[in-house]
Amino acid sequence: MTNFDLLLQQTINGLSLGAMYALLALGFTLVYGILELINFSHFNVFMVGSFIAMYTLQMFGVSGQNIILTGLPLIGVLLVAFAVTMLGSGMIGVVIERVSLRPLRNIKGPAAMITTIGVSYILFNIVLLTIGADSKNFPNPLPPAQIDIGGAVLRLREVLIWAVSFVLMVGLYYFVQKTKLGKAMRATAQDPEAARMMGVEVDRVIVTAFFLGSALAGAGGMIFGLYYNFTSFIIGFTAGLRAFTAAVLGGIGNVPGAMVGGVIIGLIEAMTGQYPGTAWSDVIIFGILVLVLVFRPAGLFGRLAPNKS
């Protein structure tokens, strides 16, 4: 494997990681943009989503990595699994908003954010207590197809991650920019009071944001399982920390920023794994974050909100 091949391979690795972080960061940044709320439970919705995906795939008879599907059955199974996962995760998000956050909507201060921390732990422990602590073998019906590019390898699962993430991100972008509800979301993000005065149903917008964000998190969870062939109760924490960093790096509340931030963090993680070594990954990632925030406090794409006087 030549040095160029190595660089290419690590870039492929980094982009796949980045796509996952971007998906996670997106849902997270959506909620922040509208509610100015850091939703810590987002990453455990991601984890729950991966389990929903696992059980859905198992219902189709796919278990382990030995049962392989191709063509139409493969696409069919994956589509259904994605749909079920995204719907299930979305519903969890809606329930979280309705039960734990709506009553706190008008209370200033960190009450809502701390509530999301609590919800995060509840999800985490429910899964731990019911499903158990060991890693689970995630069912994967993808055939082990791959293309060799020189000495680097591009596997079907990488293409799948990029394709799904791309479709979801474009879909979200289209939704936010072109649809009426999307416009309502942007209006609410800009100024909830004014939006309400303009006739926007702010409650509905918020529920939609939670649903969409959680659905994206669930999709991320299923992709995680398909890529790594495993899932466990703890995957929310590490992926969550990186995705949170990606969202902040890109400018929290900013949708394209979250996508770019995710890809950047993914690439950094892959490159630092190669060159100084994985022990340095966290140091370098957070070092870069601090540097960016010093010079651009609102993140790469963010704009400092004007003082709401």
Add this chain to the structure above:
Amino acid sequence: MITRRAAAQVLASASLSAAVLAAVGSATLSPARAEDKTIKVGISLSLTGADAHSANLIANGAILAIEQANAAGVIPGYKVEIMKLDDGTATAGQYDPAQAATNARKMVSDKDVVAAIGPQMSGAGKAMAPILSQGDLATITPSSTNPDITNPKFADQYRPAGKPIYFRTVTTDAFQGPNMANYMAEVLKVKSVYVLDDSGAYGVGLADAFQAQAEKKGIKVMGRDRLDPKAADYTAVLTKIKQLNPDALYYGGVLQAGVKLAKQAYDIVPNMIKAGGDGMYGPELLSAVGYPANEGWYATIASPHLSGSDKVGEFSRLYQSRFGEQPDDYAITAYDAGLVIVDAIKKVAASGKPVTRDAVRDAIQTSKVPTLQGTVSFDANGDLADRTVSIFQIKQDKAAKADDMDKQYRYIAVAPQS
């Protein structure tokens, strides 16, 4: 027709007689003897997290030994109670040294606890040893292999009160790591290796010991890297290893990182020789990793291989009927640890002295107890006198259940001593 009053009287007198009979009956039915004194044995294992399944197998081995002793009345006048504690936490996803220290303090502060079994992991052991030392509470570990804890060089750190309190029914990584390096060099003819650890106390120590011996045996160590057990993605470091193309990969660490490493290594470097220590010897490698990703992995354990053999057939049958699954080798060492403790308490009680922690510790130190793994005795530091390291390799046995430790981990040999 009986009047209501008469019925009430009959009812009252019937109840009264029943109560009297019961009291008299119980007094005469149970033998008149002094109450058995209760003493406790603490068991601290990683029952939450990635190693929970292995921890359960170990716990059950220890519990079986104590239950049998109680049932057979091996220690007249005493009943041994088990205090089961968990040093795994959800946030860590595996053993948590802080939780282990809390468990140690709990055991030390309970006057009835005279001995302990555990911990399972050396990271927990390092946290517990100083506390146990100051509480003069001896523990026998069935699986913790980091040599520092019993090394006299580090006595100030791990046994500040002076006397050894950390005993083992397994040998240490001072032999587990190097002996695998010997096997790689002499039998597998490996010329180059890449070493990984999981940043835990056990993993780093094991990887260091392996690496030092590998260099001595002429194997080129192409690099050394650290895995974060909480991170999901090891593709970057595996890609680096793929490019360097060593003959073999050695992983020192436990399952939280090990499961992910096995899965991803299969995708990226499927044909490399892969080996790990006893951290990679567990049912999770069969269930969570599955075929074909775990095929061909070598794993060592720091004890002789006994599970599944006729020598322990009777024990395996009892274990199976009591707990519903087959014991693994560390369940056997845990059972043996239980036997040693029971024997020590028996010796102290028989000598007429009060059963105190101090006396039990001294009795453990001078043990020569016949157990499933042979006669167990300890050296001056608390280490097991016997130094056998066994090597296994996972080779799929389609006829057996996928998570049958016995059938899927093929026993290879005792690892060559240096």
